[in-house]
Amino acid sequence: MLNPQVTAAAGLRSRPPVLSSADPYEQLQAVRQAMIDAIEVETGPELPLPVVVDVDADGVPCRLYATRTDAPVFVYLHGGGWCYGTVETVDRLCRRIADRSGCAVLSVEYRLAPEHVFPAAQDDVDTVLAFVRKSGADLGVDPSRLAIGGDSAGGQLATVAARRQRDQATPLDHQVLIYPAIDPMTASESYDEVGSYGLDRASMKLAWETYVPDPRLRFTPDVAPLAADLAGMPPTLIITAEYDALRDEGADYADALLAAGVPVVHTRYMGVNHGFARKLAVIDDARVAADQIASVLRASLCF
Template identity: 80%
Template structure:
């Protein structure tokens, strides 16, 4: 059963009209998501360090509670088309506060203004920047993660780092969007709970307009021939999320490849729940699970 808190949360954000110019609707959706941050996510937890950073041209925000902390690079969700550093600000603050890790939140370029591989390039630029720059953190202990589209960028970046013989130490994937073909049965069963196949197909097509590129390993992680050597992974999925099955399938694929993986499914919630800290109890539990997993993986 869908939790009543999810239903209540859906009323907090202004919805754009169902018709009209598609790009104008996208612009309005971006604005509505920003406007709802305080209502959905709650007040900003004060931290000793919250500073905006130019990571070789990619805007980022660094959150830290102490010097020389391990670093967690975080990529926000939003279908590669919306979302921002601001929309995940409260989540990043909570993770930094409770994990003992610094968090570097990435403001990657969005589609349709900037299509593939712009966002992936930005993620890799930030990883490189973090490793070579003096941020006051310990970038030899480096994890990556994100939610939804950001989780897709995170795991592709992690795979590329593995292939470059510079592997990351850990990855966190919150309801990851991983299959450009949107083939999972969960789309049929759960599409009425907020995220459906049509909207997800549109997001993939907007991010990667060339259909042939959507089946390459830099877009579809399932096209990667061998997942061995990927970083230990936490995957969080939601019971009422159309992306639920592809997240579970990826957890199984990682385990088959010998990668340590924990997959937790949060019941009664749908896609996007994890950032709504002010209104959904499971959001706080999921964010705290992320923090505790990072602390266990990186604070050695």
């Protein structure tokens, strides 16, 4: 059964007008602004932390959240179909994870499509990870304990980065993937079952095509995580949602990781839809998920 909080949350964000100019980029800007405008009502007030500071990670804007010095680092990548979202849209989620986990959270403002298509966002993530390893001590964090995570498109970026780090013999300690976008084919049955709850096949296909315009690249390991050898990937937490078109591909990825010998915890949150995890002010399970993530990071990195 769909949680009534999901229905209530859906009414909080204003629908961008259909612009008479029919300019797709202008429409994109309107959608981006609607997401920003809804931050306060969807995510609630800021949780005060000792450290909240903007950081230039070798040219990539980031925001650092910390409650203590020499903390492990959790690099976080926001969702939004590689086209939307900012550090602001996940600010409250990152604050809660930092507060509950004892980890420093470094939220990444990677470049968005269509202004910057693949591999721009992935290159930004690689740059940030290299920066943390090189300059983490200057930030007051412990770069020797390093995890990565993200939601939706950010989950795809996170797990590709984790695989690339493995290939460079600089493996990460953990990855957290919240309803990750895994399959450029959008072939899962869940698209047909639950596509009307905030995300459907047409919008996801458009997101993939906008991020990776060249179809020849969409099935390479740097775009499609299931195209890679997954042995040696870091221990993984995957969160999926019952009423989410990405539900099945997230589950398939969990199964593939397990088959490759990777320790995996896959939790499916029932009654909620895509995007629920950042809506801390209106969906109870968002707070539960944030605390689950914090607990996993604390166990994996802190003690």
